[in-house]
Amino acid sequence: MPTTRTYADSCGIGRALDVVGERWALLVVRELLLGPQRFTDLRRALPGASSNLLADRLRELHERGVVARRTLPPPGAAKVYELTDWGRELEPIVLALGAWGLRVPAPEPSTLSATSILIYLRGSLDPGHRTFRVELDDRVWTVSSRDGETVVTQGQPEHADGSVRTDPRTLNELIDDPAALPDLVAAGRAETHGAIGYLFTSRRSP
Template identity: 55%
Template sequence: MRSYQDPCGIARALDRVGERWALLVVRELLLGPRRFTDLRAGLPSASPNVLSQRLRELEDAGVVQRRALAPPVAATVYELTPRGRDLEPVIVALARWGSRAVPLPRGELSPSALMIALRTTFDPGALSRGRLAVVLDGEPFSVEIARGALSVARGEPEAPDATITTTARTLRAVVFAGHEPRGVEIAGDAALATRFLGAFARPAPA
C-alpha cells in the first residue's frame, strides 16, 4: 500500500482507507455483511480485480474481515471489524457533506447507499417513532425510529409496524424527487409508511 509518510492522523487514516473505492466498500458493509457478488452489485463500476485488491488492503488494515457462514449456506462474507465500524460517523458525515455537492452525477444508488442517504436526510420533526421493514430490489432492511433518530440495519425487523416494498430507483424518486408512490407496495400501518416516505429532504446545494 502507498503511504503519505506523514505522522498526521488524517494522513495515517488515508493510508488505510484513502484508496479509490475503499470507503465505498466500507459504505456497502456499514449495514451488515456482504458476499463478494453483493459488493460487485453495489459497486458495479469497480472491476473485480480492483474490488478484490481493496478488500485485501482493508483486511490488512484491520478494517474488514472475512467470515464463513455455516452450512447449508456455505458462503464467505465480508464484514467490518470493530475498528471498521468506528468509521460509521465518518461515512455519515461525508454523506451529509457530499449530498450538497453539485452537479449530481448520473447513475443509480445501491440499496445500501440509498438507506444511508435516508439516514442522513431524515427530518426528526416529521416522525418520532416507528419500526419499518424496507425491502429494496428484494433486499430487506430494518428501520427503527426512536426519539426522532433513524437507524438502519440489513435484515428483516421483528414485528414491523409497516413494510415498504419497492426498488431503490423508485424509492429514491419518491423520497427525493417528489414522485407519486407508484410501484411502492405498503403493508401494515399505511399512515406510518406514508409519513415515513415524506420524512426526508434534499439538502440545498452548496
C-alpha cells in the first residue's frame, strides 16, 4: 500500500523527502529523466522492486504531482508515466546525487539500466556534429549534439552517422575502454554500423 509516513519536519529538506524519500522513488525519477516510459519498461529497469511496490511508488509520485500519466496516441495507445514540470526540476538534484555516489563501491551483483548508462554517456561523451543510433534492451535512442550539449532522446534518428546495438553493461565497458570495441563486436556482444567508434573516443571536457 502507498505510504503515508512523514518526517514531520518543516525544513524544506524534510518536506522534499516526504515526497521522494521512500525507497525506489528517486530511481523512478531517474528512469523518467530521458522521457516517458511504460510500467513494463520501469519494471524491467528496476528488477529489485516488486510490481506492487513499483505501482505504489508511481501512485504516490502521481498524487504528489511529481509524475503524470497519459495515453500515447494511436497506433501505440500505450499508457506511460512521465515527469511533470515540477518533477523535472529534480534532474540536477538526481544527477548531483549520482556524481556523489560514484565514490561508493558498486554492489555485487547489481543491475544497470539503459537510462542510467545513457545519462552517464550524456555527461561524458561528445557526439560532435554527428548523430548516433543506440539500441539497448530492444529500445532505440538518438544521441546527438545541440547547442554544445550532448542530447539523448527516445526513438529513431532521421539519419545516423553510426549505430550500436548492445546491452547497458557492454555500453558501459565501451565508454570506459573504447579500444575494446573490436573485441566486443567479435564476441557478439555489440553490433555496430558506420562511424560509431567516434562516439566512444570523443570525450567531453571536464
